[in-house]
Amino acid sequence: MEREIVVMGVGEGHSLPDRAVIGLSVQAQSPSRDSAYEHAASSARRIDEVIESHRGALGRVTTAALVVQQTTRWDKGEYLQTGWRAERTTRLEVIAFDQLAALVAELTSAGGAISGPHWEIDAGNPVHRDTRRAAAEDARRRAEDYAAALGLQIAGVAWISEPGLRGPSPGADHSLRAFASEAAAPLQSRGEDVDEVIEVTPEELTTRASVEVGFSLAVQSPGATA
Numbered sequence: 001m002e003r004e005i006v007v008m009g010v011g012e013g014h015s016l017p018d019r020a021v022i023g024l025s026v027q028a029q030s031p032s033r034d035s036a037y038e039h040a041a042s043s044a045r046r047i048d049e050v051i052e053s054h055r056g057a058l059g060r061v062t063t064a065a066l067v068v069q070q071t072t073r074w075d076k077g078e079y080l081q082t083g084w085r086a087e088r089t090t091r092l093e094v095i096a097f098d099q100l101a102a103l104v105a106e107l108t109s110a111g112g113a114i115s116g117p118h119w120e121i122d123a124g125n126p127v128h129r130d131t132r133r134a135a136a137e138d139a140r141r142r143a144e145d146y147a148a149a150l151g152l153q154i155a156g157v158a159w160i161s162e163p164g165l166r167g168p169s170p171g172a173d174h175s176l177r178a179f180a181s182e183a184a185a186p187l188q189s190r191g192e193d194v195d196e197v198i199e200v201t202p203e204e205l206t207t208r209a210s211v212e213v214g215f216s217l218a219v220q221s222p223g224a225t226a
Helices: 033-053 097-109 126-149
Strands: 004-015 019-030 058-063 067-075 078-094 113-120 154-161 177-179 205-217
Touching: 004 126, 019 033, 019 097, 033 067, 033 078, 033 097, 078 097, 097 113, 126 154, 126 205
Parallel strands: none
Antiparallel strands: 004 205, 019 078, 019 113, 058 078, 067 078, 154 205, 177 205
């Protein structure tokens, strides 16, 4: 049986985000289906004008269809129809942060309900590579420390795996993640006149990676002391 020492290395990196993701919705309620649709469609057109005016600051823009649904209430054992609600949702990726505050203010003034921003790092950002390398270096240091404490020597790498690929790894971080809180200022509002631009500052994100490594141990001669 091959002699191995198995360790998990962890790495951590820090980087400013590459984009801010904003959730945006327009809603309208009315006793009439057509009226609910028209009110929501009117708000949606104003929202689209704002988006188009900031197109150069945006990455992907994903918009769902405008949906109209019945609204009901529970009364004496049955649901009674109370009217209609129309809603459309949009996901915006903002890449020019200097326009983010103005964009949020204009979208809110146009009747949009804002959630976010949520900060994200691109998959190709060098911080991911640096974090993975840090995890691998940490694994080697751990293995060398354990081996030295036990009077053993590392011969080489027997195998390397991301957590969970060779079997369950309780408590392990199975993926590379980015962590940051949302913007401190609450941006959720709807249908309000917003004249003041809220400053939104990108927050540094922390990425974390982990790796499992099996190191083979050097075979000692029969006379050697373990």
